[in-house]
Amino acid sequence: xTLDLFGNDDARHDSPQTDELGxxxxxxxxxxxxxxxxxxxxxxxxxxxxxxxxxxxPGGKRxxxxxxxxxxxxxxxxxxxxxxxxxxxxxxxxxxxxPASFEVLAQHAAEAAGYRDFRPDACLINRYAxxxxxxxxQDRDERxxxxxxxxxxxxxxxxFLWGGLQRSDRTRRVRLAPGDVVVWxxxxxxxxxxxxxxxxxxxxxxxxxxxxxxxxx
Ligand code: MD6
Ligand code: FE
Numbered sequence: 487x488t489l490d491l492f493g494n495d496d497a498r499h500d501s502p503q504t505d506e507l508g509x510x511x512x513x514x515x516x517x518x519x520x521x522x523x524x525x526x527x528x529x530x531x532x533x534x535x536x537x538x539x540x541x542x543x544p545g546g547k548r549x550x551x552x553x554x555x556x557x558x559x560x561x562x563x564x565x566x567x568x569x570x571x572x573x574x575x576x577x578x579x580x581x582x583x584x585p586a587s588f589e590v591l592a593q594h595a596a597e598a599a600g601y602r603d604f605r606p607d608a609c610l611i612n613r614y615a616x617x618x619x620x621x622x623x624q625d626r627d628e629r630x631x632x633x634x635x636x637x638x639x640x641x642x643x644x645x646f647l648w649g650g651l652q653r654s655d656r657t658r659r660v661r662l663a664p665g666d667v668v669v670w671x672x673x674x675x676x677x678x679x680x681x682x683x684x685x686x687x688x689x690x691x692x693x694x695x696x697x698x699x700x701x702x703x
Contacts, residue, residue, distance in 0.1 A: 510672025519665035530586035592699040599669035606699035614694040621682040633701035634671025649678035
């Protein structure tokens, strides 16, 4: 389905394919495709400064997804809970600054989905090996729940789970390919979601990356 996200016919014909997941939640198919090479180089540069690591959940389990951050604040998990912090607990340094390529893409994607003035201050970088999963959860550690989240997929495809506002609501399985961008906010901002599986490839080294941009503080 192609939506009229811009309110005029020209934009509708120019816009790429868009799937509506729920009210205020969209998959912009291939939106980041032209930027994939630049984005990957910038991911590698961030990781060189703030290495990927497996956080512990508050319950003490090692997360299967490896994570790091860039921007003014980063998402952290340990025995003390989930939170945002301005420093990398490993190096005690500020998180690397957000690459311009990230910020521009996130703002454009938010605008394409109807969210103006998105100013992300946090970018979580997730790396999924073939056996990594992210169980059903809500993103609710951000102070500004009025702002949307922008999520960019790179590398191997994955099956994204999209649920409702209750954990027990039934979930839909959505395949996310490299370059797909999910934008969600408004009435869907607290919807449950997760990653069920990553699709394998012949390249044993291959992984999936995901960037999620938030207005955290
Ligand atoms: C992922 N994404 O795609 C995990 N959260 O790897 C998320 O948990 C997520 O894609 C909030 C909004 C969009 C997302
Ligand atoms: Fe999430």
